[in-house]
Amino acid sequence: MNWPSHGGQPQTMKKLFNLEEEKEVLDFSANLNPLGPPGWLKNKLHHMYEKITYYPDPFYSRSARYLADYEGVAAEQILLTNGGAEAIFLAAKLCEKGKAIIVQPAFSEYERACRHYHVKTEYVFLKEQNGFQLPMEELLKKAGQANAVFLCRPNNPTGTVIQEESIINLLEKGLSTGTMIVVDEAFADFLPAEVPSLVRHLAHYPNLIVLRSLTKMYTIPGLRIGYMIGSKEVAGKLQEEQMPWSINALADAVVPDLLADTVFLGKTRKWLEQESEKVFTSLKEMGFSVTDSKVNFYLFQDAKAPDSTEELFGFLFKNGILTRHTHNFPGLEGRYIRAAIRSEQENNEFLKVLRNWREKR
Template identity: 40%
Template sequence: MNLPSHGSNPQYVYEALKLKQPDKIVDFSVNTNPLGPPDFLKDQWGALFELVTDYPDPLASELRSVIADKEGLNIDQVLSGNGAAELIFLVASLFHGKKALIVSPAFSEYEQALLSYGCEVEEYILEEKNGWQLDPPVLLKALKGKDLVVICNPNNPTGIMYDKNHILEVISYAKDQKTLVMIDEAFYDFAENSPTLAAELPNYQNLIILRSLTKMYAIAGVRLGYVLGNRDLIHKLEDRKPHWSVNSLAQQLGIRCLHEANHVRKTQQFIKAERERVQSSLHSLSYSVLKSNVNFFLVKDLHQHRTDQLYQFLLSKGIVTRHTRNFKGLEGSHLRMAVKTREENDRMLEQMKEWRGEC
């Protein structure tokens, strides 16, 4: 099956499988906040309209300043981008023709970006039997001779959060090897206490942290992300960044969203409770469900050969999950599901129950 390599845009999934799309669908392939954007967005939408008439600040100075203050950094340690995707490609551009290691399973965009710049890419593939956790001795061995290592934490697609000491061991070793470590924290704020390695930036010049603002604040259509790192690295990325790549609306939404601490706390509480409820229900239906720390999780029918059939069955019922065919280490063995609203989750559980009855 030639399936899309990303979630969202479900019409392309139905088109690829030659299936008729139901009139009503729920897209569980999208990992944005099920509670939606903060309330201010609707309240202030009229005023925000005025931003479309003028060019944006090419340096996004106000947004970067707010991020820097929030993280206890200087403004020149922050760079915003047109979504995390632009920033991934910018980082990859620094490693043209060099060697990179990706800790997998992982977001396919890393490999795509690196290959587009002629990088030699290797994968360190985590194993399900080890709980998809890092094995530092093995990883350190794989790291030798690499110029860049990419780690997604919390991980997409597993939802697993790695042991902080294990990550620091990798970063410390990479520092001695003169290897840059990029930690993608796109989903860190969905986990309790929002675990991050940002406080370690003063200790490691070889560390860069990637963040997204579109997931937590449900503004994926706007496209906004940022990176945190040392000044020299940020300046190199800034020199390669297209002028005006972050539009005025995105900048102002980002500034306002970063002050929405209550929205984040409310989301974390909802996600934890609803994820545990849904996973418990799936367990009771004899599905294998991977324990997750964020707003999505992996699930599979214990009849593994029927995963494709389950995927298509759910599509026929208007439940769009994320296939895992292009995640190395998974190769389609699981489906990834986002945590949605209670009503939407119940609709999915109803269909999973129906499928179980047909097995």
């Protein structure tokens, strides 16, 4: 099967599965916040129409200042990007024609960005048997011979969070070997307060680069807002490499308001806490194994029939639930399904279909 490389493509998937175009499906394959975008955003964008007749500030100084305050760093350490995706490509540019380690299974764009800049890649695999823990010894050894390590925290697709202590060990090692540690925190806004961002470690580790995205929390994949945070030197160097006016004027204009909406953030975290607990408990009760996810998506498989994942994926889809296949995640090769936590009503429907699956087995 010619599996699409990303989630959120219901029409492509319908063609692959010979389902009629009009068939209604609930999309659990993309990891966007079902409560978003914030209600005020539509009106705000509408009233900003005039902005499209001007070039945006090429340095995005206002947004950078707000982001710097939000993150507790200097504005010169922030580089606004066209979504988290551009931040990934800029980070790969830093090790052009060099070598990078990618901690897998992870988001596929690290590999693609490295290929784009002729960076040789080597994989280190999270240990599936140990709840997708980092193989520290192996990673430290390999990191020493690389220009950069790419890892995702919280990790897409597992939803698990690599221990902070392990990252510190890696950063220490990187300081002595000249290795950049690139941490993609695209989903960090969904983490509970007791799991803070790594940004505060930038003060001690100039070899740390943190990549962020506003896409997931605010459900704005079409607006394209991301940023990277690094040392002033790294951020300055990457700004030189960035295409001019990479971020559009509307995206630039809404950054301060998005950051200020703490009510939306609080509501989202409350929803996630309630819904994820309900979904995980029900899945486990039905005999599915679930990763120890701390965010709005997770991996699962039928613990009573681990080899039935492909069949289960098809069963869900034919019953109106689109999940994310894992065929293009090295280290998973389709053995799991990734699903998002959605609204209460959608999650109930998802669990109902899974109950039907269980009854048939």
